[in-house]
Amino acid sequence: MPPQFKSLTWKQTNLVVFTALFFAIAIFIVELALVVITTKQQIQASQQKLVNSVEQTISNVVWALDDKQTQQNLEGIIKIDDIRSAIITLDDNSLYVEASHQAKRYPTYYDSLSYLLFDELKEISRPLYRPHYFEGDKKQQQIGTLSIHYDIQAMTNNLFNRLQLSFIATLARALLLTLVLTIVFHRFLTQPIAQISEAIDNIDPELPDENLIPITCAHKDDELGLVSTKLNQILLQFSQAQNKLRKMATRDPLTNLPNRTLLLETLSVTIQRARVHKRQFALLFIDLDRFKNVNDSLGHTIGDQFLVRIARILESGIADKGSVARLGGDEFVIVADDIKTPQHAADFVEQLLKQLNMPIQLNEHTIHPAASIGIAIYPEDGQGAEDLIRHADIAMYSAKAAGSNQWAFFKQQMTEHAALRLKTEASLHNALKRNEFRVYFQPKLDLKTNEIVGCEALIRWQKDGKLVPPMAFIPIAEETGIIIPIGRWVIEQSCKLLREWEKKYNRVIPIAVNVASQQFADASLVSDIKQLALRYQIRPELLEIEITETSLMNDITQAIAKLEQLKSAGFGIAVDDFGTGYSSLSYLRRLPITTMKIDRCFVSDLPHDGAIASTILMLGQQLNLDIVAEGIENQAQLAWLQQHHCQVGQGFLFSKPLPQDEFEARYFGEQQVKVEQA
Template sequence: MLKGLGNSLAARQAARAVLAACIIGLFLSGLEVAWATWRERGKASELVEQMLDLMEGSAAAAAWNVDEALAQQIGNSALSIGAIAGIEIRISDDQPLWAHHRALPASTAGNSTIGRLVFGDLARGTRILYRPQDDGREKPPIGLLRIDLDMALVSADYIAFVGSSLLGGLVRNILLGLMLTWVFHRFLTRPLVELEQAVAGIDPDNPRDTRVTVPPGHERDELGRLTQRINETLDKLDESQGQLRQLATRDPLTELPNRALLLERLEHALSRARRTKRGLAVLFLDLDRFKHVNDSLGHDMGDRMLQGIAQRLAETLRHSDTVGRLGGDEFLVLVEEVREPKEAIQVADRILATLARPLDLDGHQLHPSASIGISLWPSDGQDARQILRCADVAMYAAKAAGTGCWRMFSAEMSEQAMSRLRTEARLRAAELRGEFELFYQPKMDPRSLLLRGAEALLRWKTDEGYVAPGDFIPVAEETGLIGPIGDWVLGEACRQAAAWRRQHGDLPVAINVSPRQLADADFPNRVRVALAKSGLPAHLLTLEITETVAMTAATGDFAMLRVLRDIGVGMAIDDFGTGYSSLSHLRRIPLTVLKIDRGFMQTVPHDVAIPATILELGQRLGLEIVAEGVETEPQRDWLCDMGCQTIQGFLISRPLPAAEFEDRFLVERARAAG
């Protein structure tokens, strides 16, 4: 309690007030004492002079006549005055005529001590006696008159005054301090305490709802201004908290609930579902081909597309439903009070129909679509984490089935998702284990069947055997592992081609390049390093990209492709005719090779319209034409007739390991040449 009192502003202020009052009072009392001392000393000095004046004539007569009786009579008369404590009449310093000192009571010893301290220099008065003359005093002197004052009596009034003054001043100072303390408490400390209590009662989550009231009578002073500043700070705090809540719970681009708020609402929805025994559906949306929009039209247009889709989703759903953005091109929809799975399906169909309407952005007609995965509570999981994971798995199943569709979660999907995770984990360690290898498929002249080159194709061999490229390449693309895997393919293909060149002569080799590799600004440097490290001339390496990736590069005016072409490597468009090529762009791409997709070759020689068009287009552009998927002699014969320079397919050979490819084609080529 004492510690708390010591920390109290009121207690400290009271102590300061009392101390200040005492110091001021002591100073004033000191002035009064000094004035009283000066006054009493004057009175004592005047008394001594008066007594000496009264006794001087008679004492001089007694000393002249050496009249001891007269001296005694004079002395007794003087001693009858209370202020005189002793008297001496001397004829000389060593010859007294008469002297007497009155004994002082012991009770006055204290006063005598104080009196001697204050009036010590005035306690004895001395006057030289001269022979009485009508014309005044003349030397030589005839005696000495000396009187001693009673210091206790002389200083009694002084001591009483000083004591009463100091005591009165002390009482006055204490009363003044207490009065100042009350004034400070009433007009300063108490309003501050009320202000403190008001501030302590502020709700930190809703500061604007609690206003601090200005203490009465302080509207215009410092306390009033302090209160006003506190309220202004509360307003700014509320505004800042609102902005922080917006940033913490809302997606800044679409203003939809973000991942954190979605998870919180999902937990609340699950709690309500458990209480009401009503179902809950979670719809996981992933936009189709959104990356293509971003790459081809720019990120600003992509952002506007996301805003338009967010607005459509918000308008499509009920007020009781929740839609939010998880990030990127992923959205989440919570549908409560679902009695049957078909209700969730109806919501998914309604969303797909809404998104399918064309979206006009600055003259660009976009046709959005989404893949939707649906999971249900309680059948697909009991907690938010399970429900979300199941919806995510179902969404990937919908995306695998094609664009613009939905899939309900099933146990089989979970097994597929686990398999995909195992593939990803094993894929990360495949290079360290040396499980990757390159197979080579020959490219030949369709007329002479002479070897013109080879395409390097990645294979993954595990303890269980080879993993199909279609099973691990998409996983590598989605996880970003395609970057380091692609670098390994680049280095290994250059190394092998350089080794074959030293033994068998030049052999052009082509490798496939992923979109992630082309998006990396450092990719040209890695191509240079691979060529330099292996010693392979640049013109013997061809980089194959898909038609869609080539068109994506158009946004940068094919700058990356031009840098690669400047290195000296060849550039090929793979699977031409399956993407979204623009003929105007095709003229600007720094190409050397155009490949006809194997899907178009399947109809040859019965339906040749598209392959013939591609062949004629490539020839007019001065490009080498490579026909993929050639499997029959009629196909080869037709390509010979059309002037196709290179064929590739199972008619010639399947992709082969490097050693087998070398024995079958390179060694044979050397023998034929020999």
């Protein structure tokens, strides 16, 4: 529980009151002591004065033994304040005359105080002498004694009456001083502090430098002014730090473009404005093509410079008709709030691509940019900022699939396709754990003898009792990187099966395993293959690694190094889909491969168009490589390949891919070595 708030003014008033009272009481005590001393001195002086004044008179009447006159004199004495009685005794101590009056009654505590204060003054005595000297020695003759008794309680009461007024006056002075000091302190101390506190309450956390602490002239050169100045310095520094943090939070540090956070804020304002004015605007999602190649080949420094130049081109392209933001990597977004129709958006994108395609010179490098652009129109393609960005992103992927430097409008079917891809990706993550993948095998036959000389391992996905077509999940697996553990699983299953065939049939045939581009780029590929072959104790020549031509061309130097390691270990190496990519005879001559495959697209042209197939066969013979034709589906194709001395073939003419049990039953049952054409 937080402590209860106590005002500084209240604390200060209490302090002043108690201090003033303390000093008032202390002063009163000192004053009391002085008054007591002074009073006692005055009483002593008055006593002496009294006895001096009556001594001669009383001596005369006592000597004359005039009782009546003596009585009158004593009664006159007791009329004086504080005198209770007066007594004359003779020289033989016998009472001569006495006068007294009834004393007032006072509280009992007066007794102790009276004795404490005036005990030594309660009585004064003076001897009385004969009026004339004795004859002879001139000595005085004492004839009696005058004793005057004082009422010390009355003295105490008179003293208290005097002190009471003094005490009240002292208290009044103390309270007056307290009031004055409280007002002064409040005016010059607590009130300015309260004003500072109020000013602090009014500070806007978003704009701290617009509500600085006011400094009055009365305090600009004292501690309060110093505190206010320091607080204002803190507010200014905080505002600068806040602006810096806001910039860091809303700006891309490389290009200084708005980031996703600021983009969403801008989009929200643009959507609100478009909704009020009932008009459209376009959102462009831009992804640079082949940016990874720039980074990998020229380095990240050049890559960063390239992105900065692209950012300036985009800013110049949109000018004051919208805003540009960078989401990260090579992805940019343009909010074109001046575009009001789809046709206007298409014209703008065409013009923007022309500007983007201009060559960029970075140091000694010339780069030719290209981009894929997705377009979403508000409000047709989304009512909110996130929906517009997501739909433009989906449209961009559709444009990229159509080739480099393309653009596309968003269509609802794209969302359905993207959702299906996400669902497939999620299922792929669990497929390995649930053992849903299967390996099918398609035989490779000697085209002269029809004998089986090998097979190709092909991945299949059996989900909920049904086979998912490879083209429905392989591209997604490659994009997401899941293809790497899947490919490793296929290699392991192939090694395990080779071991089983040797034990079960005492006969094995080589198995070709496809390696995707992402898997081939994985640093652990070579060591994984070697370890699996060693674990299952298979001969390396029984496992053939099929690499696509595209995988080789991504980084030819690294590809050659990996292939040399595999070939030196004894594994077979085949180039799949040869002739469909960026074939180069100089690269082909350097590649340490053992087999070259003729793609099915060239086989399907046979026998009418056999130029490319003939060239590949001639290259294989010149380079002493094994040639495998895939996708053989009819007798005419087979006849052409046999006529041109193609060694090995595979395709539906012989057999479709088969599950393990069917494949073993057909090709290992009863040691079959020849296969009838299907």
